[in-house]
Amino acid sequence: MMANLLLRNTRVEYAGCPVVVGLDEQVAVGEWLCVIGPNGAGKSSLLRAIAGLVPYSGNLHIAGREVSTLTARDTARHVAFVPQDPVLPDDMSVADYILLGRNPYVSTFGRESAHDREVVAHLIDNLSLRIHARRMLGTLSGGERQRVVIARALAQEAPVLLLDEPTSALDLGHQQHALELVDRLRRERDLIVVSAMHDLTLAGLYSDRLLLLHQGVAVARGAAQRVLRSETLAEFYGVSARVIHEADGTVVVVPQRSAGDL
Amino acid sequence: MTSTTVLHLPGISGRRTAWWTVGAVIVVFTALVATAVGPAGPVWWRVPLALLDRLPLISINSGVTEAQWNIVWQIRAPRVVLAALVGAMLSLAGASYQGVFRNPLVDPYLLGVAAGAGLGATIAFVTNREITETWPIDPVPFAAFIGGLCAVALTYTVGTAFGRSRSATTLVLAGVAVTSLATAVQTFVLQRNNDVVRQVYSWILGRLTTASWADVRLVLPYIAVSTVVLLMYRRLIDVLRVGDDEARALGVNVNQVRIVVVLAATLGTSAAVAVSGLIGFVGIIVPHAVRLLLGASYRLVVPLSMFLGAAFLIAADIPGRILTAPSETPIGVVTAFFGAPFFLLILRLREARR
Numbered sequence: 097m098m099a100n101l102l103l104r105n106t107r108v109e110y111a112g113c114p115v116v117v118g119l120d121e122q123v124a125v126g127e128w129l130c131v132i133g134p135n136g137a138g139k140s141s142l143l144r145a146i147a148g149l150v151p152y153s154g155n156l157h158i159a160g161r162e163v164s165t166l167t168a169r170d171t172a173r174h175v176a177f178v179p180q181d182p183v184l185p186d187d188m189s190v191a192d193y194i195l196l197g198r199n200p201y202v203s204t205f206g207r208e209s210a211h212d213r214e215v216v217a218h219l220i221d222n223l224s225l226r227i228h229a230r231r232m233l234g235t236l237s238g239g240e241r242q243r244v245v246i247a248r249a250l251a252q253e254a255p256v257l258l259l260d261e262p263t264s265a266l267d268l269g270h271q272q273h274a275l276e277l278v279d280r281l282r283r284e285r286d287l288i289v290v291s292a293m294h295d296l297t298l299a300g301l302y303s304d305r306l307l308l309l310h311q312g313v314a315v316a317r318g319a320a321q322r323v324l325r326s327e328t329l330a331e332f333y334g335v336s337a338r339v340i341h342e343a344d345g346t347v348v349v350v351p352q353r354s355a356g357d358l
Numbered sequence: 359m360t361s362t363t364v365l366h367l368p369g370i371s372g373r374r375t376a377w378w379t380v381g382a383v384i385v386v387f388t389a390l391v392a393t394a395v396g397p398a399g400p401v402w403w404r405v406p407l408a409l410l411d412r413l414p415l416i417s418i419n420s421g422v423t424e425a426q427w428n429i430v431w432q433i434r435a436p437r438v439v440l441a442a443l444v445g446a447m448l449s450l451a452g453a454s455y456q457g458v459f460r461n462p463l464v465d466p467y468l469l470g471v472a473a474g475a476g477l478g479a480t481i482a483f484v485t486n487r488e489i490t491e492t493w494p495i496d497p498v499p500f501a502a503f504i505g506g507l508c509a510v511a512l513t514y515t516v517g518t519a520f521g522r523s524r525s526a527t528t529l530v531l532a533g534v535a536v537t538s539l540a541t542a543v544q545t546f547v548l549q550r551n552n553d554v555v556r557q558v559y560s561w562i563l564g565r566l567t568t569a570s571w572a573d574v575r576l577v578l579p580y581i582a583v584s585t586v587v588l589l590m591y592r593r594l595i596d597v598l599r600v601g602d603d604e605a606r607a608l609g610v611n612v613n614q615v616r617i618v619v620v621l622a623a624t625l626g627t628s629a630a631v632a633v634s635g636l637i638g639f640v641g642i643i644v645p646h647a648v649r650l651l652l653g654a655s656y657r658l659v660v661p662l663s664m665f666l667g668a669a670f671l672i673a674a675d676i677p678g679r680i681l682t683a684p685s686e687t688p689i690g691v692v693t694a695f696f697g698a699p700f701f702l703l704i705l706r707l708r709e710a711r712r
Contacts, residue, residue: 147607172609183601187654191369192596199597200609205590217367230369252608 100124101146101256101288105154108141108312115141117312118154125255128282128289130303132296132323134333138312139292140180143258146290147177158256172200176249180261180292182241186234190225190244191216193233197251216251223247223277239270243277250281257282259291263298271295275302296349300324308332320347371655381665385442388669392438392676399429437569440577441675441689442668444566444634445644447581449667450660451623451630452641453648454588457595457656458616459514462649463530463705465641466627470509470536472636475628477540477547478505480558484551499580503628505540510624512536566634566675567686577629584626585664591619592660599656637671637690639697644670646704 101123108116116138123129131139145152148163148171156163158174166174176197184193198212220226223243228236236244242262249257259278263271279302282289293299299306300320308316308323310332316323324347329337340348394405400422407420408427422430452465466472482490482501490497517532548555594615597605602612644667645659652658671689674696678687 149603149606167609168606168611169609172607175607177604177607179604179607183599183604185599185654187649188599189369189371189653189655191367192371192655193600195370196597196600196608202593204594207593213367213370220367229367 100159101290102157103146103155104157106142106145106156107153108138108145108150109153110141110150115312116145116152116309119314121307121314121317123288123290125288126282126286127305128279128291128303129305129307130299131290131292131307131309132294132299133309136311137309139309140260141312142309143177143260143290143292146256147171147175147258149177169200172252172254174254175256175258176252176254177258178245178249178260178262180264182245184233184236184241184245186232188233189229190231190233190236191220191229193244194219194225194247194251197248200252215253219247219250238265238267239273242266242270242274246274246277246281250285255286256288256290259289261292261294263293263295271298278302296324296329297347300347300349321345324349371653371658377652377658377662378665381662385665385668385672388672389438389442392441392672393430393434395676396429396434396679399434400426405430432570436571436574437566437675438672439574440566440569440633441671443574443577443581444630444637445640445671445674446664446668447584447626447630448637448640449644449663449670450585450588451627452667453645453656453660453663454591454595454619454623455510455641456645457660458598458619459529460598460601461529462646463527463642463701464533465639466623467537467636467638467641468530468533470513470533470540471506471624471627472631472638473537473540473544474509474512475502475506475631476636477509477544478502478628479632480544480547480554481505483554483558484547487554487557499576499629499632502632503625506624506628506631507621509536509540510620514620566689569633573633577633580629581626584622584629587618587622588626589661589664591615591622592657595619595660596656635688635690637693639693639701640667640671642704643693643697643700646700 101121103119103121106116106119107114119142121129131142133139141150144150146156146158146163148166148168152164161174163171163174194216195208195212198208198215201212202208220229223246225243225247228240228244233241233244242265246262257278262274262278266274275298278289278291281287289303291299291303300323303320305318306316306320306323307314308328315332316328321341324339326337326339329335329339329349336352338350338352340350342348390406390409393409394402399405400408404420404422407418408422408430410416411418411420448466455464455466455469456462478501479498482498513529513533513536516535517529548558594610597608597610598612598615600608605612645663648659648662648666652662671693674692675689678689678692681687
């Protein structure tokens with residue numbers, strides 16, 4: 097069974113209000129899907145439903161298993177979730193924090209096995225975090241924090257990695273580093289990556305496909321060249337933007353000042 | 359392979375088991391000192407000899423008379439053991455509450471558990487006491503447990519409803535309000551039932567000064583159950599530090615962990631209150647001292663708070679016995695004398711870090 101992600105007529109509600117409406121989508125192994133859309137479009141709700149954190153109706157399968165039927169531990173073995181604003185206790189060490197990612201494999205009242213520590217040790221090396229392992233989370237810079245959070249998610253060894261606005265707190269250089277890191281890891285580990293992002297240029301640059309949500313409905317999907325068009329952006333973001341197609345296939349979105357402001 | 363991997367993974371807190379031994383040694387040493395000193399009884403250095411003499415296969419002439427031995431074994435020893443149990447329980451409960459509420463400023467007293475337990479016990483005393491007194495199992499500790507549980511539930515509900523930002527101060531303020539409410543209701547109930555005032559107050563003020571082995575037997579089962587549960591949950595309490603949402607995403611059944619830990623901590627605290635009366639600040643001083651020494655991982659803070667809490671309360675009871683002999687200084691006075699300034703210091707340091 098391929099460990100793919102399948103959504104069929106998936107619907108998420110908050111207090112009776114639909115926030116994701118009848119969504120169909122399929123993400124293959126090793127594919128990066130980027131969910132875009134204006135604030136309140138339902139991007140985070142969709143991610144949280146896939147992570148098993150909010151109830152949904154319809155179907156949501158990971159590796160052929162319905163997420164709502166999984167226990168919390170089982171879900172955590174299938175999906176790793178990096179929230180937009182993760183809680184990093186100031187006085188927890190980097191190594192302890194990454195080790196938390198092994199929780200789904202540690203028996204409830206047991207302790208981490210040698211294998212769990214080995215997985216974490218490898219990750220620490222792979223993400224060049226060894227010199228930081230003893231440091232307290234409160235002393236890390238923004239870029240280091242993001243790397244540590246990604247390391248904790250990867251320690252779950254789940255086939256699906258969910259990233260909610262992974263770059264919103266980072267400067268340009270660290271945005272690039274973080275996304276390059278995710279891209280490298282998904283190739284090394286054949287991960288399914290689903291991310292919600294606001295920066296449309298970066299979204300188009302790193303993902304295989306885009307899914308544009310508007311009021312919980314999928315209004316456009318496919319390659320960046322198809323989805324990122326100035327008329328689409330005008331309609332759903334209410335923005336006046338120029339979309340530049342570079343020769344290498346890169347799509348650049350540049351906001352424009354409207355004529356009235358000139 | 360295994361050992362080399364461990365060496366290659368610095369910064370892990372969960373495996374420093376040597377600290378358990380250190381903690382146990384500190385408790386045993388403090389207990390020996392506390393058993394050896396006191397206004398009456400044998401010279402201090404004869405007491406360890408007398409204790410050794412009582413062990414099987416060892417025979418030492420300690421020079422301790424039978425009367426002196428009775429002072430050591432029937433008066434001092436139960437008091438030391440009870441202080442150890444209560445201190446361990448209050449610190450363990452404090453550390454656990456701090457973990458599941460993600461708030462380093464709470465302890466069993468600040469959450470209103472003690473006041474709620476007092477109210478529960480009072481109600482049990484005024485409700486057909488002449489009948490319930492004869493029951494095979496005394497319902498008073500159970501009533502205290504229910505009262506403590508209602509208080510902590512109320513504090514948490516109010517504290518989180520009004521403190522959407524999960525501010526540490528809101529929960530503490532809610533605890534203060536719930537404590538006042540429970541105390542007010544208790545005073546009201548007592549005024550209408552003058553006949554039980556003495557009984558209730560001797561219960562609330564505790565019996566540490568007149569502790570007997572019977573008191574130890576009364577609370578030991580509750581404290582043992584509570585301790586085992588809280589120690590088993592220490593790793594999960596640590597996972598909760600990343601917040602409910604992320605802990606759930608890491609596969610933790612957050613609500614179940616919180617409910618079980620709060621139940622266990624409240625059960626143990628209520629039992630401790632039943633024998634020791636109101637002893638404040640232990641549950642906050644001790645876990646913080648452990649944090650300052652060993653770091654903030656609950657995998658260490660929970661068990662080490664238990665050991666240091668036992669040692670701290672045994673030690674805090676010594677000046678109470680000696681300073682104003684032959685009269686006693688209540689232990690709660692000693693702990694509050696050190697605890698209140700310490701609490702303010704922590705509050706100040708935390709606010710300064712913002």
